[in-house]
Amino acid sequence: PTAEELVNWDGVVIENKNDFIGDSWITDTIGDTMYNPLIADTMYFRRWVDIKRNLKLCDWTKETTRDNPNYDPTQKYRLIWDVTTYNLNQFIKKGGKDVV
Secondary structure, eight states, X not given: OXXXXXXXXXXXXXXXXXXXXXXXXXXXXXXXXXXXXXXXXHOOHHHHHHHHHHHOOOOGGGOOOTTSTTOOTTGGGXXXXXXXXXXXXXXHHHHOGGGO
């Protein structure tokens, strides 16, 4: 994904007001679901799911539920965050003072 797509992807997550994010693209309003033209015009739902698949690298069988005291709302994206942070720290550590 491009940098613009990643910014738009985050914007869709922030703008969503439905329990299921896919409802933001459905033009037929059923019950509490709300079509959101801003989200629908930003990117197609299929593209949003494709980007999500790349960002959400986690073992879902080990995820804790919301009622668990150890629940971490960022657990779905924790692996990619930890790898990025580790790699950046190694780059800085091994690169010396000239890389900063």
